[in-house]
Amino acid sequence: MDMYCIFKRFFKIGALLLGGGYVILPLLKAEIADKFDEIAEDDICEYYAISQCMPGIIAINTAGLVGHKLMGTKGAICAVTALILPAFTAIILLASFLTNIANLTIVQKAFAGIGIGVLALVFQAINEMREKSIVDKYSLIVFLCAFICLFGLKISPAFVIIAGIIFGIITGFYKAKAGKK
Secondary structure, three states, X not given: OOHHHHHHHHHHHHHHOOOOHHHHHHHHHHHHHOOOOOOOHHHHHHHHHHHHHOOOOHXXXXXXXXXXXXXXXXXXXXXXXXXXHHHHXXXXXXXXXXXXXXXXXXXHHHXXXXXXXXXXXXXXXHHHHHHHHOOOHHHHHHHHXXXXXXXXXXXXXXXXXXXXXXXXXXXXXXXXXXXXX
């Protein structure tokens, strides 16, 4: 894959990336993993998971990691630039018109339709992450505990992430110890 191809693919993703970082996973899968052998779907899911833990914008972090995997630092810069260029251009071109057209009924209905499409993409991303993340009874237990802590007990996501990291380290330690016996 050359720089032009990376730019073209990430520009296309950037043009379709409505709704934030959660939408990038199915788009990356369709544009990169399904069409090229350079990067596996599992790698994209791992980069996406890492990007969620990093400070900054999930989509840009993910694009940078995937671009780096494809062509090193130049690939990362190319992927990030191509990803943000459509949104940047649209903001510059539409900023002056937006205040005038934002109250039009057709524009509000268009945004409602976009919201529904984005919601479907978010659910697709959740399903793909679920398939890759919940692989055994331990990961299912971690997921259920995290879900209950976040939505039932309203515990801060930071504490849930830290607890997940600790549980993962402990579980990995015991699995490695059991494997040596």
